[in-house]
Amino acid sequence: QVQLVESGGGLVQPGGSLRLSCVVSGSIFSIYAMGWYRQAPGKQRELVARITSDGSTRYVDSVKGRFTISRDRAKNTVYLQMNSLEPEDTAIYYCNRDWNAGALWSWGQGTQVTVSS
Secondary structure (H helix, E strand, C coil), rough: EEEEEEECCEEEECCCCCEEEEEEECHHHHHEEEEEEECCCCCEEEEEEECCCCCCCEEEEHHHHHHHHEEEEEHHHEEEEEEECHHHHCEEEEEEEECCCCCCCCCCCCCCEEECC
16 A cells, blocks of 8 residues: 655745655555645645656646756655745645546645745
8 A cells, every 4th residue: 555655844934945755655656657736725636746757847837936846766755845935835735646647546644834924
């Protein structure tokens, strides 16, 4: 069974940075396209960044130029570097397979990101 464990969230001021990590266990991590998702209070979960097995990346317009997704095959880990954070980025962040590429695994607990002065 696949387990997803996200970490790295926290409280940061506008303009600040955070780096999220997601450790994937129980699967052949390297063959899957992965994504970072977020869900703000009262809103639907959205896919904000995705990375293919060969390292190609795509981003939702609202985070382009600010967020960078990457993966470390040796560590079975996906990262999300978030710079120039805005209050609108406040949400719980989750990782999972890219839902455009296949069925999702069970969600992890996520990691809370709060951007506030």
